[in-house]
Amino acid sequence: MSNAATTAPAPAAPPPVEKIRIRVDGREIDVPKTLPDWQGKPQATTMLQACHLAGCEVPHYCYHPKLPVAGNCRMCLVEFGTPVMDPATRKPVLNEDGSPKIARSVLPYEPQTPRGAIACATPISPGMELYPGSPATKQMREAVLESLLINHPLDCPICDQAGECKLQEYSVQHGQAGSRFVEAKVHKPKAVDLGPRIVLDDERCILCTRCIRFTKDIAGDDALGIVNSGSYNTIATFPGRPFDNNYTLNTVDLCPVGALTSKDFRFKMRVWFLRETRSVCTSCGSGCNITIGSREDTVHRYEPRENDAVNSSWMCDSGRLNYRWIGRPDRLQNVLVNGIKSTWKAALTEIGSRLTAAPAGSVALVASARQTCEELYLLKRLATRLGAVTDSVPREGEGDRLLVAEDRNPNSNGARLTGICYTEMGLQLPRIADGIRSGAIRTLVVFGEDVTLHGIGPDLLAKLETLVVSDILPNATTAAAHYVLPGCAHAEKRGTFVNVKGRLQRFLKAVEPKGDGRPEAEFLQELAAGLGVGGGHATIEGLFNQMAKDVPAFAGVEWAHLGDTGVNVPI
């Protein structure tokens, strides 16, 4: 554990940002001269950013704040004007009332009608006037939308994007009601199998190239491109090379229309039925922020949620698709005592008395780094009370340069900071195995791990007097347990994780637990109360705040501080 973050000198105050005064639809506003571009580098503030600061959203398709600017959709065209300068003095020319004279931008040829600039790529200059609400701007938007729709199949009733489609949204906000198009539409390939996880409908595609830019510039895989020309332009992969990297599904999120769809999600659920819950992905230690889309008690999809401290706006495909276990039919649903269905009260009372009776040193506890900080904190308290040795199970895989961490536990740092394990996880596991073998350890508490895979085999488990196991799916350890306590998937409870970089993040509950399953923190509190070591927090907020007082790394943090994107803690 290092305290580098707390002892480092406070960063020097950033230099004051120069402001530029402009007008947006007549309203004066000072905006910074520079703002971060897609890579976070300061660049001249664009008209689109300035309008946003002025509280006026400029519609756009191809522009995405995290992608290089393309400027191809033309939806963000905005009429503008610039101060007239006296060519001799280089001073602004004034109107009779003393206000600067503004030249509205017009076509440089007859009929000199208003000319817009693409707000996504045009920098602002002092004294500039932007007219995002002017009739000319509206006409330009209408015209672009019309162009985008003439060859669009208009198949919203069967389109997966319906309900979260920018064509639909902007049509309502900026479009025309009728169509005057009387020609035959362009037909393009439908249901193109782009790769193992992506299907493309070329007729719905508006050729904004977000998918191409993401795949090339963010995922680092120059896999997508455009073939053919003009209105027949078509997104394509190289012949015979499927679109298959671990980030392909981000293109589905980025696609503003229903062109790119996820094979996993398409035709499964109308998006407007989905309840959105802010959560965190559990597939590795990166802790990508996600939105869980669920209906009633079924999780239907994960989508990345923007957090610049963690995952920007992206997540990997493997993490995104790793949610089906939550709804597996073999989920543990019953409290079991010696294999017989019991009640929480009966089981916890029995476990409590067994643990109380266990002599110090005869108890060991294996917790999982997939559990929440709150749960690990309670387990550590229990272990301290019982004089138990504790550890957790390391889980490693191959990392990548973008988001996937080698550490495949979502909360390894939580396990370390709460004292469940040492920096090197799993050091105690052989000791626990030896203890069981020698008869010194007679009681084992296991949370969320199948210890038979980690050196404590069924033969050793059979030697135990008491084996208490909490998990959510059956395995060899739950099969050997005297007590089985059904727990919750992260989507079924609230709690916090600390990611590999020390980001303490909370996640919220999306669906109800299965059967008699209960959040571990809840029944652990009851168990701890029975042993006289705490409990009594009715809410996760109270428990978290208690934990923050007791765990040095979390000092000063309260649940309310975590917000949707978390805080950094020293690791």
Place this chain on the structure above:
Amino acid sequence: MPQEYRLILKHADQPGYTPDLACYVRHGGYDALKKALATPGRELPDGKKQSPQEVLRDDVLKSGLRGRGGAGFSAGLKWSFVDRRGGKPIYLICNADESEPGTFKDRQILYKDPHQLIEGMVISCWANDVKLAYIYIRGEMAKGAKLLNQALAEARAKGFLGKNILGTGYDLEIHIHRGAGSYICGEETGLIESLEGKRPYPRIKPPYFPAVLGLYLAPTIVNNVETLCHVKHVVLMGGVEYAKLGTPNNTGTRIVSLSGDVQQPGYFEVEVGKVTLGEIIFDRNFGGGLRPGRSLKAVIPGGSSSKVLKAGEKFKLRRKGADGQMSAVEVDLLDLPYDFDSLQQAGTMSGSGAVIVLDDTRSMVETLDNVAEFYAHESCGQCTPCREGALWMSKALHRMTTGDGRREDAEYLRQIAQNIQGRTICAFGEAAAWPVLSFVKKFNDEFVARGAADEAARASTPATAAPVVRVAHP
């Protein structure tokens, strides 16, 4: 009687003139390069020192040379925008992607006098401290690319190109890059993308002005074939002397490609502004008039993307009188001087110098259908208005020429075209919209009549015909 003034094409069509180096040198070839390389630096009256390169660039600016590719922008000014302080290499690209329908002037130079282009390029590169240059040649000009490669090899062998050119220590390499046959590659930033090995999608400006962020994001000069050849003559004649050719602000000569309904289609090099459109069409030194019994209907004066001019149209041109005062002069179409400014004042452009003549046998609907189909086919499809609008117009026109027109189609076309111009990434939007806008405006009656006739025909046929029959684009 108006005459050709052959400067660029002085030797090209002479009997026995061949595109090889020996022949070129016999005709004074590479003298201009020697002269350029020997240019001394100088001190200006205000004490500022000019390097030899600056002197030469200054000369090109003084010559008033304007780009011969289409936009007619001052070549000297274009050179002056180049970022020379950024420390990045400066590239020069010769745009030999001549594809504007009706234009066949650069081809004459490339096929008949490639060394003239190379000499113009070496001089221009030297003047701009360029060490690496490219000739982006239209893919269809396979033989031209071969000739150019031969010419480059010859020039290299004789020390006009490569390391230590003519012993001055100046190194320059020129590479030929063949396009794959797309009109949009003639747009300078599309050309640059293509040269970089990408799809020729024109870049957004800002920030990608070639003079600052061009090829490989380094400062880049893109000049037309004919423009670069003119640089050679600017050097030989001196900028001030060159500027005496042609008319003020429209200096030098240019090659006009004349096609369509004239007796003698072909290319003619004329002093800019010294010859009128009428003379180009009717004079026996040029087009030689229309075929017997025909009368003039319209002229497309600067390549198919320029706005059409209607026979009998009158234009108000701003002219500086002897007293220095500007006054408006009314000029008939046929009396329009063929130069950059006059045609611009007439609401169109001299573009690539391609004059297409239409006589009274031509249907404007069919002609526009042909033009629109070209632009629908050549739209790169990067930005929405052009991608969708160009094909939309083409489909509507195809419908009109196949019996399914409507009275309102003229207005329909006008509105579609209006939604393209000025809203696209590159000038292709205008190129696609302007023919439609001008045809429909100036020949509105013909379009309405055609639609009305189709409506009448449909009304008189049995009810099986729908009011509007959807016709697939070919």
